[in-house]
Amino acid sequence: MSSFSNSPRTEDFIATYTVLIHEAESFTSFFKKRCEIEDDYQSQLSRLVSRQHDIDRKLASEYPDGLIIPQTAREAWQEMCANVSQESQIRKNWIKLIRQNVIEPLERFKSGKERTLNRIREELRSSINEHKEYLSTVHRLKKNYDRKCEEVAQFHAMTEAVEVRDKLIEEQRNNAHSDWEHISSKPPPPTSSSTHSLDHSTGSVSIPATPPSGRPSSDNATTTTTTQAPRQAVIISGATSSALRDTVTPPPANPIQAKGTDVLHALRANTNNLIQRLNSRKDSKSGTPAMNHIEDIIRPTALRGVKVKREAEEADRDYRKGIFHLETLRLRKEQVIRGARRATEEMVYEMSGEAKESFSYYNDETRIQAVSWISICDHAQHLVMKVNPDADMRQYTDSTLHEYEEPKVLYENAFIGPCKSLLFGVAINDYCASNPGKGSVPLIVRMCIEEIDRNGLKQEGIYRVSGKMHSVIQLVHEIEKDEDTFKFDPERHEIYTISGVLKLYLRQLPQALFPFSLVERVSLSQQLEESREEAFRLLSKRIRRLPPAHQATLKLLCEHLHRVASFSSVNKMTPSNLGLVFSPVVFLDDPAGQQLPTQSWKDDIMEILIEHHDELFDGLPVAESSSLERSRSQQSVSRNRTISPSARKSLEAVRYESYSISGSPQISPSPSQSRSQDAIEIISLADQVSSDTSATQSQPPGGSPNPCPLPPPALDSSPPIEPTTAITNPPKRTFSIRRKNHRPSLDTHN
Numbered sequence: 001m002s003s004f005s006n007s008p009r010t011e012d013f014i015a016t017y018t019v020l021i022h023e024a025e026s027f028t029s030f031f032k033k034r035c036e037i038e039d040d041y042q043s044q045l046s047r048l049v050s051r052q053h054d055i056d057r058k059l060a061s062e063y064p065d066g067l068i069i070p071q072t073a074r075e076a077w078q079e080m081c082a083n084v085s086q087e088s089q090i091r092k093n094w095i096k097l098i099r100q101n102v103i104e105p106l107e108r109f110k111s112g113k114e115r116t117l118n119r120i121r122e123e124l125r126s127s128i129n130e131h132k133e134y135l136s137t138v139h140r141l142k143k144n145y146d147r148k149c150e151e152v153a154q155f156h157a158m159t160e161a162v163e164v165r166d167k168l169i170e171e172q173r174n175n176a177h178s179d180w181e182h183i184s185s186k187p188p189p190p191t192s193s194s195t196h197s198l199d200h201s202t203g204s205v206s207i208p209a210t211p212p213s214g215r216p217s218s219d220n221a222t223t224t225t226t227t228q229a230p231r232q233a234v235i236i237s238g239a240t241s242s243a244l245r246d247t248v249t250p251p252p253a254n255p256i257q258a259k260g261t262d263v264l265h266a267l268r269a270n271t272n273n274l275i276q277r278l279n280s281r282k283d284s285k286s287g288t289p290a291m292n293h294i295e296d297i298i299r300p301t302a303l304r305g306v307k308v309k310r311e312a313e314e315a316d317r318d319y320r321k322g323i324f325h326l327e328t329l330r331l332r333k334e335q336v337i338r339g340a341r342r343a344t345e346e347m348v349y350e351m352s353g354e355a356k357e358s359f360s361y362y363n364d365e366t367r368i369q370a371v372s373w374i375s376i377c378d379h380a381q382h383l384v385m386k387v388n389p390d391a392d393m394r395q396y397t398d399s400t401l402h403e404y405e406e407p408k409v410l411y412e413n414a415f416i417g418p419c420k421s422l423l424f425g426v427a428i429n430d431y432c433a434s435n436p437g438k439g440s441v442p443l444i445v446r447m448c449i450e451e452i453d454r455n456g457l458k459q460e461g462i463y464r465v466s467g468k469m470h471s472v473i474q475l476v477h478e479i480e481k482d483e484d485t486f487k488f489d490p491e492r493h494e495i496y497t498i499s500g501v502l503k504l505y506l507r508q509l510p511q512a513l514f515p516f517s518l519v520e521r522v523s524l525s526q527q528l529e530e531s532r533e534e535a536f537r538l539l540s541k542r543i544r545r546l547p548p549a550h551q552a553t554l555k556l557l558c559e560h561l562h563r564v565a566s567f568s569s570v571n572k573m574t575p576s577n578l579g580l581v582f583s584p585v586v587f588l589d590d591p592a593g594q595q596l597p598t599q600s601w602k603d604d605i606m607e608i609l610i611e612h613h614d615e616l617f618d619g620l621p622v623a624e625s626s627s628l629e630r631s632r633s634q635q636s637v638s639r640n641r642t643i644s645p646s647a648r649k650s651l652e653a654v655r656y657e658s659y660s661i662s663g664s665p666q667i668s669p670s671p672s673q674s675r676s677q678d679a680i681e682i683i684s685l686a687d688q689v690s691s692d693t694s695a696t697q698s699q700p701p702g703g704s705p706n707p708c709p710l711p712p713p714a715l716d717s718s719p720p721i722e723p724t725t726a727i728t729n730p731p732k733r734t735f736s737i738r739r740k741n742h743r744p745s746l747d748t749h750n
Contacts, residue, residue, distance in 0.1 A: 010124050013340045017117050020351045021110060027355065028106040031362070035095050035103065042095065045088035052081055071395060072387045079383045083376045094369045101365075102358045109354050113347060120340045127333040134329050138322040145319040148312040155305045413477060421483035424476060424508045428549045440552040443483055448502040449560045451488045456495035457563060458570045463581050467497035475501050503585050506557075512588035514546065514554055514609075521587070521605045528604065539608065540616050551620050554586070558613035565610060579607035 056078075410418040423431070423444050431442050439446075456462050466472075475497055479486050488498065506513055528535040543551065561578050568574045583606040609616060 009337060010128070010340060013337075013344045014117070014121060014124075016344050017113070017120070017340075017347055020347050021113050021117060024106055024110045024113070024351060024354070027358065028103055028110060031098060031103050031106070031358075035098055038091055038095050042088050042091040045084055045091070049081060049085045049088065052084075056081070072392055073389075076380070076383045076387050079380050083380045086376055087373060090369055090372050094365055097365050098362060101361050106354065106358055109350070113350075116343060116347075120336075120343055123336045124340055127329070127336040131326070131329040131333045134322070134326050138319075138326045141315070141319045141322040145312075145315040148308070148315040151308045152312045155308045159305065411480075416477045416481065419477065419480040421480050423480055423483060424505055425510065427510045428513075428553060429547055432549050440549045441556050442505070442553065444479055444505055445502065445553060445556065447479075447486075447488065448498050448505075449556065451493075451498050452495060452502075453560065453563060455490055456499065457567045459495050460571050462495065462564060462571050462573055463499045463503065464573060464577060465496050467494055467500040469500075471497040472500040472504060476504065503582075506582075506585045507588070509588070513550055513557070513586050514543075516542065516587050516589075516605065518587070518589045518603065521603050525602050525604045528608070536612070536616065539605070543616060544620075551617075554609075555613065555617040555620055557582075557586070558609050558617065561610045562613055575607045575610045578610055579604070582606055 408420075410420060411422055412418045423442065428442060432438075432440055435443075452462065471494065475493060479501070524535055524539065527538075543554070546554065561575075561582065564571065564573055565575045565578055568577075583603060586606060
């Protein structure tokens with residue numbers, strides 16, 4: 001198979017066309033692979049949706065009977081699964097459209113252009129091969145034509161030679177008669193004879209330059225003119241053939257030699273020879289051997305000339321036809337090459353157009369797919385935003401509340417019946433965790449402080465004078481029966497009983513409201529005299545290490561006691577007296593159990609807390625109700641609502657002491673007697689609790705130590721405090737503690 005090595009243009013066209021076809025094939029293969037990937041992804045999505053539907057049905061069947069599934073989240077989830085299913089369908093349609101409108105047109109375009117390339121390649125190959133093959137044929141025709149033209153030229157040369165020979169013979173004959181007549185009349189002078197020679201190499205006869213003596217100059221001119229007359233114009237050129245030498249009779253040799261031969265003898269011999277020849281020709285007739293020999297030479301030459309001319313004409317005709325056909329083939333080849341170039345240009349144009357159309361359709365379909373997917377996601381997002389965790393929780397809670405809610409186990413007192421609220425002996429942190437909506441300060445503390453602020457700030461000996469134990473215990477049970485609905489009744493509840501309830505609540509805490517050992521307090525009290533600022537800084541730092549619920553309760557209590565002390569001119573309760581009363585209540589320590597260097601010591605910490613509460617508690621967070629979520633997280637840590645054994649023992653001892661009386665209400669003593677007994681009773685009650693709380697402080701309480709993070713709201717219902725004169729600090733007193741024997745508790749009788 002011939003190549004196009006002799007036509008670089010055709011190689012460029014074929015190479016360009018081939019590269020463009022390969023490029024179209026690369027486009028097709030890319031989109032096919034893209035559809036395969038998309039098809040695999042679409043099938044995976046379909047399987048995912050089908051599997052998820054099975055899982056959802058299984059989960060729905062596993063729900064207990066009568067349990068309502070959270071609707072908002074379930075609806076959003078169903079919409080999400082439906083969106084995946086719609087996405088799978090969108091991608092399936094996209095694959096179908098891409099295969100129909102991108103891949104198939106590209107494949108048709110490529111196959112059509114491959115057929116066109118094969119046709120162009122065949123046409124180029126055939127046209128180039130035909131032109132190349134016929135070019136060699138034209139070379140052969142030209143060689144044949146040149147050979148025939150040379151034969152014609154040789155024939156013409158031979159014919160001219162014969163004609164020249166005849167003329168020479170005729171001239172010699174005429175010259176012989178004239179010479180003979182001249183010689184017969186007058187002897188010729190000695191002259192040198194001219195020689196006539198026939199130039200066989202050129203095919204022309206040479207004429208003597210000088211005519212014979214006695215010859216008129218006109219004859220000489222005539223002879224010269226005849227001999228040198230131009231030949232007939234022919235289109236053939238070439239050397240004379242050997243046939244001309246064979247047919248032309250050589251002229252006689254020149255008798256005149258340069259050897260000194262006698263001139264006259266030579267002239268006589270030549271003359272005689274010429275006369276004999278002329279006589280023989282004159283006497284010869286038609287049919288004689290001499291004439292027959294001449295005719296034999298002339299006749300075949302004429303026939304041969306006709307044949308040569310005919311063959312030359314045929315060769316010329318064939319050669320002309322060959323040139324014309326070769327030009328036709330050349331024009332056809334050029335036309336095919338130009339067609340290949342136009343086809344390549346059209347291929348470039350159509351390739352760009354097809355690529356543009358395919359790419360544009362691909363991008364349009366992909367954009368439509370993206371827009372559809374975005375609209376689906378927007379719709380799903382609309383439903384997702386409607387998911388309401390609170391509504392789902394309420395729905396679930398409502399559906400399970402009556403079915404799974406177990407009745408609360410209440411504390412049932414043997415004398416008063418069930419109690420909904422267990423307050424005494426419960427840690428403040430546990431109380432906040434169990435009652436998240438009630439703030440950081442226990443409700444009983446706030447209620448007692450509010451009631452005393454309203455009705456007890458001007459009561460003489462408030463907090464120093466104890467209420468009746470029977471009334472205190474009775475009020476405690478009323479509060480514990482239902483704390484949320486309880487309200488103080490000024491007609492039934494004395495202010496001293498309310499203050500006793502507050503002190504009893506603080507005493508029975510499993511952990512002191514302000515854990516601060518007596519030794520440390522005594523040391524800090526001594527430091528107050530040396531460096532007041534440093535002591536305040538240490539005390540403030542220690543307060544801020546307390547749990548938030550303890551901080552809020554202590555702050556509220558100190559503010560209340562400061563208001564009580566502001567009415568000291570009426571109620572006789574100075575900060576020193578209040579500090580003396582509340583120091584064992586707030587710190588819950590046993591002074592006798594502390595290892596002190598001497599029996600005389602000074603404790604002013606509670607008094608400092610009351611007097612300088614605004615400075616010490618400055619910057620603490622405002623008490624607020626804790627949120628539902630925080631309370632739940634804290635309840636998840638610990639939900640222990642236990643009463644310490646020591647607090648229960650002390651409470652039962654008080655109850656036993658109260659109910660051991662014959663049931664009749666105690667007769668309230670006179671103010672003088674009550675005051676004298678209060679000091680002893682306060683110390684005795686403190687001693688009663690301190691023996692148990694000293695052991696409790698060494699170990700963690702039964703409840704969770706996690707505090708409620710937010711403090712309670714400020715009290716807005718407090719009555720305005722009447723302005724009083726500034727109360728001077730009383731002189732520091734040192735005293736010895738006189739302990740009383742413990743009263744037997746209910747546990748000792750078991």
